[in-house]
Amino acid sequence: MAVDRTPVLKRCRQLGIDPVVMGINKESKRQLRRRRRQESEYGVQLREKQKAKFIYGVLEKQFRSYYQKAMKTEGITGDNLMSLLESRLDNVVFRLGFARTRKEARQTVRHGHITVNGRRVDIPSYQVKAGDLVAISNKAKDLLPIKEAIVASNGKAVPAWLEVDIEKLQGTVLQVPVRNQIDLDIDAQLIVELYSK
Template sequence: MAVDRVPVLKRCRSLGLDPVYLGIDKKSTRQLRRTNRKMSEYGLQLREKQKAKFIYGVLEKPFRNYYKKADKMTGQTGANLMTLLELRLDNVIFRMGLARTRREARQIVDHKHVLVNGKQVNIPSYQVKAGDVVEIRESKKNSQRYKDILDATGGRLFPEWLDVNQEALQGTVKEVPSREVIDVPVDEMLIVELYSK
């Protein structure tokens, strides 16, 4: 399995991204040395794509597949792409506050701690649908890991498209999120321009 081993704060600096979007509270004190060269149109498009891939932890081939799927759906391709990425199971676990970061959420799913509608799912890219109930397995609910996670994510605000019960470690996807409620700082139109060349 391919793993991105670039230091997170270094990658955030190079993409001009706040680490808070990844669930990381650290701040880098280093400043990125920028030259006064103006970035080309292609450079801007590429950076937006890299930003989206980095935030959601998706590699190039699956990301391109998400784009193709979004292009076939009705409506705007860019908004569809962001919705597909947002409905990944690992992202839903992160949004519910059951993981500190999306990487940790991915690991939780990989380790078979998650049930979707009562069935065990260990695929981080699993597409959750409206009405799905996502929860942590009963045998894992009392573990120290989840107590620590809830202490760290206790004050986190949940998106309006999720109905979360943190004490029971479960939540329901009320609706498919629209682009307006997805608070990710990515200009998806640049990604669409890049892939439609």
């Protein structure tokens, strides 16, 4: 399985992303020195695609399949794409506060610590649907990383399309997220323009 091993803070600087979006509360002391040159239209579109891929931890082949699925779905392709990415199980676990970062959420899912509607799911790209109940499995409730994540996320706002019960370590997907409920600074229309060339 291919893994992106680029240092997170370095990649955040390159793409102009605030590390908090990735679940990291560090700031790099280094300043990115770049010559001020005009970025081409293609360069701007590519940057948006790379930003989305990096934030959600998706590689090119899988990202392209999300794009093709978004095209086939009714509605605006860019909004559909963001909705598909946001409703991945690893992202939902991160949004509910059961993991500090999306990478940690992905590992939590991979190790079988998450259940959806009472059934164990170990596929990070699993698409949640409205009404799904996402919970920490009984065996994993006492694990230190999950306890630390819950303490760290205490007071962090949960998106409107999710509802969390910290006491029971479970959350409900109220609806599939729509574009205005996704708080990421990604212009999905630029990604659509890039792929439609």
